[in-house]
Amino acid sequence: MSRNANDAAGNMSADEILRFSRVSMRYGRGPDVLSDVSLSLPRGSFHFVTGPSGAGKSSLLKLIYLAARPSAGSVRLFGEDVTQMAARDLPRTRRRIGVVFQDLLLLDHLSAFDNTALPLRIAGHKASEYRGDVAELLAWVGLGNRMGALPPTLAGGEKQRLAIARAVVNRPEILLADEPTGNVDHDMALRIYRLFVELNRLGTTVIIATHDQDLVARSGRPVLHLEKGRLKPLPPQGPVT
Amino acid sequence: MSDVFDPTRWKPAPFLPEADARDPALIFVIAVLCFLACLTALGGLAGDRAAGGWTGQLVGEATVIVRARGGESPDAAAARAAEALAGVSGVTEARALEREKAYALIRPWLGDGTDLDDLPVPRLVAVTLDRRAPATAITLDRALKAQGLDAVVDDHSIWIKDIRRAAGVVRWTAIAIFVLIAGGAAAVVAFATRAGLAARRDVVEVLHLTGAEDSQIASLFELRFARIAAVSGALGAAAAGLLGAGLRLAGGGQGITPALPIAWIDLLAVLPCPILAALVAAVAARLTARRLIQGL
Numbered sequence A: 001m002s003r004n005a006n007d008a009a010g011n012m013s014a015d016e017i018l019r020f021s022r023v024s025m026r027y028g029r030g031p032d033v034l035s036d037v038s039l040s041l042p043r044g045s046f047h048f049v050t051g052p053s054g055a056g057k058s059s060l061l062k063l064i065y066l067a068a069r070p071s072a073g074s075v076r077l078f079g080e081d082v083t084q085m086a087a088r089d090l091p092r093t094r095r096r097i098g099v100v101f102q103d104l105l106l107l108d109h110l111s112a113f114d115n116t117a118l119p120l121r122i123a124g125h126k127a128s129e130y131r132g133d134v135a136e137l138l139a140w141v142g143l144g145n146r147m148g149a150l151p152p153t154l155a156g157g158e159k160q161r162l163a164i165a166r167a168v169v170n171r172p173e174i175l176l177a178d179e180p181t182g183n184v185d186h187d188m189a190l191r192i193y194r195l196f197v198e199l200n201r202l203g204t205t206v207i208i209a210t211h212d213q214d215l216v217a218r219s220g221r222p223v224l225h226l227e228k229g230r231l232k233p234l235p236p237q238g239p240v241t
Numbered sequence B: 001m002s003d004v005f006d007p008t009r010w011k012p013a014p015f016l017p018e019a020d021a022r023d024p025a026l027i028f029v030i031a032v033l034c035f036l037a038c039l040t041a042l043g044g045l046a047g048d049r050a051a052g053g054w055t056g057q058l059v060g061e062a063t064v065i066v067r068a069r070g071g072e073s074p075d076a077a078a079a080r081a082a083e084a085l086a087g088v089s090g091v092t093e094a095r096a097l098e099r100e101k102a103y104a105l106i107r108p109w110l111g112d113g114t115d116l117d118d119l120p121v122p123r124l125v126a127v128t129l130d131r132r133a134p135a136t137a138i139t140l141d142r143a144l145k146a147q148g149l150d151a152v153v154d155d156h157s158i159w160i161k162d163i164r165r166a167a168g169v170v171r172w173t174a175i176a177i178f179v180l181i182a183g184g185a186a187a188v189v190a191f192a193t194r195a196g197l198a199a200r201r202d203v204v205e206v207l208h209l210t211g212a213e214d215s216q217i218a219s220l221f222e223l224r225f226a227r228i229a230a231v232s233g234a235l236g237a238a239a240a241g242l243l244g245a246g247l248r249l250a251g252g253g254q255g256i257t258p259a260l261p262i263a264w265i266d267l268l269a270v271l272p273c274p275i276l277a278a279l280v281a282a283v284a285a286r287l288t289a290r291r292l293i294q295g296l
């Protein structure tokens, strides 16, 4: 599974991590929620996905984290066409992806520590190998003194950061975050954003879906703007306050 | 609220919550099914033993009725028949019953006043057969005909056939009920797995999206329901074992009745119950879980 296998496919450069080619998607027999989306993201990049509610941001991320398949077109991830991938190979690929879900999907009966360690356990690592890393990571996201807490006892911003810790604990090559600053105040949003910047600096490709125009504008990062399921050039920017 | 959490002493918690509010009901249902299955097994064994006992007594014997012919006296005819039969291979012993015995058998029909000596009362010859290679009725009949004797052979084969048929019906009924109950238990577990998966959709979804293999997720449910079924199986088996022991004690050496003789050794039949229940539950949970996960 060499990275150079991409070159054999001809249309993917060595530092490209994700490519959508004319991708459409629908739920069941419903209408297309994504239409004819094409994009190419280089490894190590940092993108925002924006657009009004219902534009298809979450759906786009679902295609990337392999929770859905396109109804047309192809998705290449890590140099492999995941739309052609056998079902038994999907788990292995999912382990290379970190996701902060829009509804977080924390397990309420497990401690913050157990929630964070979950991807490592699934990948088959031993507790003795990762105990220290998990504690360090939780300290890094500011939950050093909440490691034994159950998610329902955490504040909104703490939950978001716990979900981020779980998403990155297995050192994913690509990190997807769906509204990671949705329910927190401005300062917390900035704090969380800085975690992503830090991870990106360490080499992780980052894609964040958000409504937070202010954050997007201040970051100066490239934007994938969706409207009614289609990629559109950014609308004219209003004054940034 | 600062918690005292020591990461160095942390142990991974089970992915599925330890207990579920539905567990007691599920344990009860499976335990009842296991109890019934064990009773069926005990009943089948006892029925088999009863049939074995009866046919065992009958299979080693035959009775021959001899009628005197011509001028021969009944006693002489019977003696000749016994002699002829004793020479047949597969016969251990042939003994003409005394006149009194034949009379005793027939007197109830004729009344005490009748002088039986005046009547041509048939004589009986009791034949003991070699159990390993018993002579057939046909062989016996042929030996008697060769001596010119007027005799009818009854080797109880009709009886034996009836008893064997009855025993077969009992056995197959017991097996069928057993299979039905096992199937019912499997269906209950499949149902519970489905409910468990629906109730723990969050766990299933997170594990699935985090890269867990389908089999990893299925094994969580498999283990969980296997454990529940093993506990239930032990409870059901214990109850059935106690009931069986009670019947054995109440009935003395014969078991509850000669028709259903339970032996102490039969009670061992309940031992595999927890393992069987766990296996059935594991398979049912695994199949159900895998099918549901593949639909995610």
Ligand SMILES: Nc1ncnc2c1ncn2[C@@H]1O[C@H](COP(=O)(O)OP(=O)(O)OP(=O)(O)O)[C@@H](O)[C@H]1O
Binding pocket: A027, A030, A033, A051, A052, A053, A054, A055, A056, A057, A058, A059, A060, A102
């Ligand atoms: N599971 C689903 N089944 C059917 N339709 C769905 C499902 N999820 C989303 N949709 C529809 O797909 C479209 C795009 O939804 P999506 O969640 O991708 O939008 P979004 O841009 O993430 O919106 P938001 O900003 O509100 O999160 C919407 O019309 C939505 O109603």
Ligand SMILES: [Mg+2]
Binding pocket: A057, A058, A059, A102, A178
């Ligand atoms: Mg969304």
